[in-house]
Amino acid sequence: MIDKTVGSVAEAVAGIRDGATIMIGGFGRAGQPVELIDALIAQGATDLTIINNNAGNGDVGLAALLAKKRVRKILCSFPRQHDSWVFDGLYRAGEIELELVPQGNLAERIRAAGAGIGAFFSPTGVGTQLAEGKELREIDGRTYALEYPIKADVALVGAYRADRWGNLVYRETARNFGPIMAAAATTTIVQVDEIVPLGALDPESVVTPGIFVDRVVAVGERGWLSDGAFAGGVDIEGRPLVRAGSPAEGNEVDQ
Amino acid sequence: MIDKTVGSVAEAVAGIRDGATIMIGGFGRAGQPVELIDALIAQGATDLTIINNNAGNGDVGLAALLAKKRVRKILCSFPRQHDSWVFDGLYRAGEIELELVPQGNLAERIRAAGAGIGAFFSPTGVGTQLAEGKELREIDGRTYALEYPIKADVALVGAYRADRWGNLVYRETARNFGPIMAAAATTTIVQVDEIVPLGALDPESVVTPGIFVDRVVAVGERGWLSDGAFAGGVDIEGRPLVRAGSPAEGNEVDQ
Amino acid sequence: MSATDSAPSATRITREQLAARIAQDIPEGSYVNLGIGAPTLVADYLPQDQEIILHTENGMLGMGPSPATGAVDPDLINAGKQPVTALPGSAYFHHADSFGMMRGGHLDVCVLGAFQVSQAGDLANWSTGAPGAIPAVGGAMDLAIGAKNVYVMTDLLTKTGESKLVEACTYPLTGVSCVTRVYTDHAVFDVTPEGFAVREAFGDNTIELLAELTGLELKPAETPGIPEEN
Amino acid sequence: MSATDSAPSATRITREQLAARIAQDIPEGSYVNLGIGAPTLVADYLPQDQEIILHTENGMLGMGPSPATGAVDPDLINAGKQPVTALPGSAYFHHADSFGMMRGGHLDVCVLGAFQVSQAGDLANWSTGAPGAIPAVGGAMDLAIGAKNVYVMTDLLTKTGESKLVEACTYPLTGVSCVTRVYTDHAVFDVTPEGFAVREAFGDNTIELLAELTGLELKPAETPGIPEEN
Numbered sequence: 001m002i003d004k005t006v007g008s009v010a011e012a013v014a015g016i017r018d019g020a021t022i023m024i025g026g027f028g029r030a031g032q033p034v035e036l037i038d039a040l041i042a043q044g045a046t047d048l049t050i051i052n053n054n055a056g057n058g059d060v061g062l063a064a065l066l067a068k069k070r071v072r073k074i075l076c077s078f079p080r081q082h083d084s085w086v087f088d089g090l091y092r093a094g095e096i097e098l099e100l101v102p103q104g105n106l107a108e109r110i111r112a113a114g115a116g117i118g119a120f121f122s123p124t125g126v127g128t129q130l131a132e133g134k135e136l137r138e139i140d141g142r143t144y145a146l147e148y149p150i151k152a153d154v155a156l157v158g159a160y161r162a163d164r165w166g167n168l169v170y171r172e173t174a175r176n177f178g179p180i181m182a183a184a185a186t187t188t189i190v191q192v193d194e195i196v197p198l199g200a201l202d203p204e205s206v207v208t209p210g211i212f213v214d215r216v217v218a219v220g221e222r223g224w225l226s227d228g229a230f231a232g233g234v235d236i237e238g239r240p241l242v243r244a245g246s247p248a249e250g251n252e253v254d255q
Numbered sequence: 256m257i258d259k260t261v262g263s264v265a266e267a268v269a270g271i272r273d274g275a276t277i278m279i280g281g282f283g284r285a286g287q288p289v290e291l292i293d294a295l296i297a298q299g300a301t302d303l304t305i306i307n308n309n310a311g312n313g314d315v316g317l318a319a320l321l322a323k324k325r326v327r328k329i330l331c332s333f334p335r336q337h338d339s340w341v342f343d344g345l346y347r348a349g350e351i352e353l354e355l356v357p358q359g360n361l362a363e364r365i366r367a368a369g370a371g372i373g374a375f376f377s378p379t380g381v382g383t384q385l386a387e388g389k390e391l392r393e394i395d396g397r398t399y400a401l402e403y404p405i406k407a408d409v410a411l412v413g414a415y416r417a418d419r420w421g422n423l424v425y426r427e428t429a430r431n432f433g434p435i436m437a438a439a440a441t442t443t444i445v446q447v448d449e450i451v452p453l454g455a456l457d458p459e460s461v462v463t464p465g466i467f468v469d470r471v472v473a474v475g476e477r478g479w480l481s482d483g484a485f486a487g488g489v490d491i492e493g494r495p496l497v498r499a500g501s502p503a504e505g506n507e508v509d510q
Numbered sequence: 511m512s513a514t515d516s517a518p519s520a521t522r523i524t525r526e527q528l529a530a531r532i533a534q535d536i537p538e539g540s541y542v543n544l545g546i547g548a549p550t551l552v553a554d555y556l557p558q559d560q561e562i563i564l565h566t567e568n569g570m571l572g573m574g575p576s577p578a579t580g581a582v583d584p585d586l587i588n589a590g591k592q593p594v595t596a597l598p599g600s601a602y603f604h605h606a607d608s609f610g611m612m613r614g615g616h617l618d619v620c621v622l623g624a625f626q627v628s629q630a631g632d633l634a635n636w637s638t639g640a641p642g643a644i645p646a647v648g649g650a651m652d653l654a655i656g657a658k659n660v661y662v663m664t665d666l667l668t669k670t671g672e673s674k675l676v677e678a679c680t681y682p683l684t685g686v687s688c689v690t691r692v693y694t695d696h697a698v699f700d701v702t703p704e705g706f707a708v709r710e711a712f713g714d715n716t717i718e719l720l721a722e723l724t725g726l727e728l729k730p731a732e733t734p735g736i737p738e739e740n
Numbered sequence: 741m742s743a744t745d746s747a748p749s750a751t752r753i754t755r756e757q758l759a760a761r762i763a764q765d766i767p768e769g770s771y772v773n774l775g776i777g778a779p780t781l782v783a784d785y786l787p788q789d790q791e792i793i794l795h796t797e798n799g800m801l802g803m804g805p806s807p808a809t810g811a812v813d814p815d816l817i818n819a820g821k822q823p824v825t826a827l828p829g830s831a832y833f834h835h836a837d838s839f840g841m842m843r844g845g846h847l848d849v850c851v852l853g854a855f856q857v858s859q860a861g862d863l864a865n866w867s868t869g870a871p872g873a874i875p876a877v878g879g880a881m882d883l884a885i886g887a888k889n890v891y892v893m894t895d896l897l898t899k900t901g902e903s904k905l906v907e908a909c910t911y912p913l914t915g916v917s918c919v920t921r922v923y924t925d926h927a928v929f930d931v932t933p934e935g936f937a938v939r940e941a942f943g944d945n946t947i948e949l950l951a952e953l954t955g956l957e958l959k960p961a962e963t964p965g966i967p968e969e970n
Contacts, residue, residue, distance in 0.1 A: 027569075027591075027605075028587065028591040029584060029591075030568070030585050030587050053605075077647055077648050077649070078646045078647065079644055079645075079646050080644040080646035081591075081646075087644075091644055092642070092644075098644075100645050100646070102647050102649070102651040103567065103605075103609065103647070103648050103649040104567075104609030104610075104613055104649060104651070104652030105651075105652070106605075107604075107606040107608070107609045108606055108609060108610070108613075111606035123655050124613060124652045124655055124656075125651045126655070127632075127683055127685070127686035128651060128683045128684065128686075129637075129683075130647065130651065170602075171585045172570075172583065172585040172596070172602055173568050173569050173570050173585060173586055173587055174585040175602055175603070175604050176569050176604065177604070177605050178604065179604040179606075180604055180605060222585070224582075224584060232580050232581045232582065232583065233580060234584060235582060236582055236584055236587070236591070236592070236593050237584065241580060
């Protein structure tokens with residue numbers, strides 16, 4: 001019997017080596033596998049290269065990993081946010097290396113790694129600083145820059161439900177980088193709200209087939225659901241709305 | 256109100272020009288938009304270039320279009336099948352041009368057209384006749400050949416259900432080329448069993464978002480379903496099983 | 511063109527008026543991405559009786575307005591990471607599909623902010639190049655080169671009075687020759703092979719005044735007021 | 741090696757036995773694509789008490805056996821266009837995703853037929869190059885270069901007695917240096933940097949006999965009988 005489920009987040013992240021390249025899913029907080037990141041912090045691997053769209057929000061998840069100085073380099077599209085103070089501090093202190101990649105090139109390069117593409121010509125970034133030094137080519141009257149795949153040793157992905165074969169479905173825009181990162185890493189580790197019986201996921205609706213998944217761990221239902229139905233009652237960071245008049249989320253321009 | 260539905264297959268294929276490049280979905284008969292092809296035959300456009308995985312089966316659908324000598328050239332991966340007699344005859348008579356593309360390169364080149372990729376390096380076919388003359392490059396110790404996008408003026412796609420925004424779901428392996436062809440053509444025309452109300456398709460399960468779809472026509476429930484449930488009672492070509500002992504489907508090796 | 515102290519005499523519309531003006535040029539049935547910041551205001555002015563489908567690059571088509579407090583869903587956010595809702599007919603997809611949609615030219619319109627737009631249609635909106643600043647680009651470069659029509663929404667002048675419409679950008683570029691039209695608080699400009707053309711000057715603003723404010727040679731648009739086909 | 745009329749003395753196993761032999765080397769949990777034709781037989785010999793997940797390149801993982809007559813679903817077919825079923829845990833996807841899965845090296849094993857395999861692991865299985873033949877390649881080239889282990893299932897000799905194991909292929913290639921192992925009716929051969937190595941000779945077959953039949957220098961495999969890690 002194939003059973004990719006593991007009983008704890010500690011088991012899920014076991015064996016991640018110092019110096020590993022790790023993809024972490026999520027766009028901001030949506031889809032960020034916070035429990036797996038916490039487990040990685042506890043596990044202790046260091047000198048990591050992280051691939052994520054952002055560079056951490058607030059003091060939790062990826063930001064907490066950064067705060068522990070366990071990350072040597074981060075490859076992302078949008079590090080600077082209103083709540084990226086942990087990264088900002090490390091960057092200004094020269095304690096973290098940054099490789100900035102336009103978001104669509106980041107996504108497509110990750111997809112290319114999973115799909116066995118050697119390199120591809122992208123129109124994004126041509127003529128800008130972020131394509132400096134890249135091979136350019138005119139194809140059908142348009143100029144493209146050559147982009148290479150981004151692969152990883154490990155992907156940490158936050159999905160919604162899984163079965164024991166590792167088939168995954170996501171929830172709303174928390175899907176974001178999960179499916180492409182799952183395919184681009186040697187070892188893909190997934191946290192979900194719930195493991196469901198094999199056959200419970202509609203094969204028409206599986207977003208990540210289990211072939212891309214190595215380990216799955218259930219971390220319990222997200223706080224804004226109740227028995228699978230949306231219940232609300234939280235702020236954008238998922239914190240319970242305990243009192244009226246609690247401070248509103250900043251509306252600074254992030255991406 | 257956005258309403259991409261049209262009332263008849265004739266309306267759906269209206270305006271297709273002589274000389275057009277047309278993608279036709281389907282892998283063999285599964286997902287082949289037979290009613291749209293019949294409408295295209297009636298519509299009269301000729302001197303067509305067709306992109307499909309195969310080159311027609313039996314005497315219906317794509318094979319019927321070929322039999323009418325309306326196709327100048329076909330681009331596919333597997334023309335020769337046990338029931339491809341129409342194509343075989345035209346090819347041997349020199350009446351149709353063939354461009355043979357390995358199936359995965361065909362799929363990825365179609366995907367590249369929809370995704371705005373200028374070209375990509377593929378490992379498939381390297382060192383074979385089908386990569387002759389292509390630009391080769393060694394990347395990370397492996398040799399790749401440069402492949403260009405395949406786009407089309409029109410895509411004819413067979414899906415399962417649609418809403419009036421053109422969101423599509425497919426059924427089982429009839430999905431095959433539909434989603435990538437829908438994105439790679441200037442005008443995408445879709446036949447479905449049924450148009451459902453906006454909001455009836457689960458946004459988590461929409462396979463082709465309506466942005467890729469221009470016209471949708473309902474052609475009625477496929478013969479092996481009854482009110483959306485699988486009822487069987489047909490052979491592999493979808494013909495009703497009228498009597499025991501009817502001739503079995505050939506089991507020649509096709510792909 | 512006489513040299514006058516033009517600022518007092520220039521008509522400036524508000525950001526909300528500008529958002530409404532842009533909304534006017536977006537036909538029903540369009541697929542539209544509204545960039546983070548001011549462009550998101552455009553959504554409030556799209557006609558309620560028409561269907562215009564909003565794309566957010568983090569993986570959704572059919573985005574609806576913000577939810578009520580108490581109904582915020584942290585899994586359902588836009589590219590600015592603000593809570594949104596899903597309309598009937600919406601669809602989710604992953605990041606590679608979402609950016610393929612943009613890069614492949616499937617969006618009819620995107621509306622972006624700008625630091626500078628050059629008369630060749632070059633856009634600078636992601637970095638001032640200031641030393642010590644932390645660079646961040648997000649999806650700006652993909653949007654800039656992706657949509658069929660790239661509209662810029664911006665004040666014509668910076669807070670210190672310099673024109674954001676320029677002969678050549680001095681800030682780091684986001685995209686080359688990508689902008690279709692610039693909607694400013696003073697006027698609407700088309701990007702043409704011969705440089706900026708004034709499609710619509712607000713209030714009493716004249717081409718002469720706009721030329722003076724921008725320091726550029728300007729001409730009237732050939733078909734002013736008629737939106738281009740998407 | 742003495743020249744004898746080897747054919748009568750050679751042991752040949754049946755196609756079904758060969759399918760069973762291949763099935764033995766596929767560990768539980770493997771993701772496997774069985775090529776059209778004889779390789780599909782392997783499915784019948786996979787152990788019933790183990791889970792091995794079959795991929796079909798037209799867009800499915802978790803493929804099950806053929807349906808009963810009357811329960812044939814024309815929408816649910818394999819790459820050979822034969823009716824199949826879906827197991828609990830299956831998933832559908834489109835062609836680009838399916839071939840990305842192959843090309844990206846996610847399949848553990850694929851089993852293919854062959855016209856010829858060279859000692860460098862080159863495979864020829866799609867065209868005899870005969871003049872007038874209609875070429876057709878399908879997914880063969882993608883499978884050949886995609887899986888972690890590419891197993892070939894074939895008779896050792898053609899109907900006219902020529903070896904399908906060759907120094908260099910004379911038929912048009914499907915893939916270069918892609919075959920991992922060749923399962924024939926006479927023996928199982930590994931492809932090694934030094935050419936073919938005999939992993940297992942069936943019945944009384946000897947390396948000498950196989951060398952004579954193939955006209956190739958052969959050596960024993962270093963770790964005969966131990967399947968490689970997937």
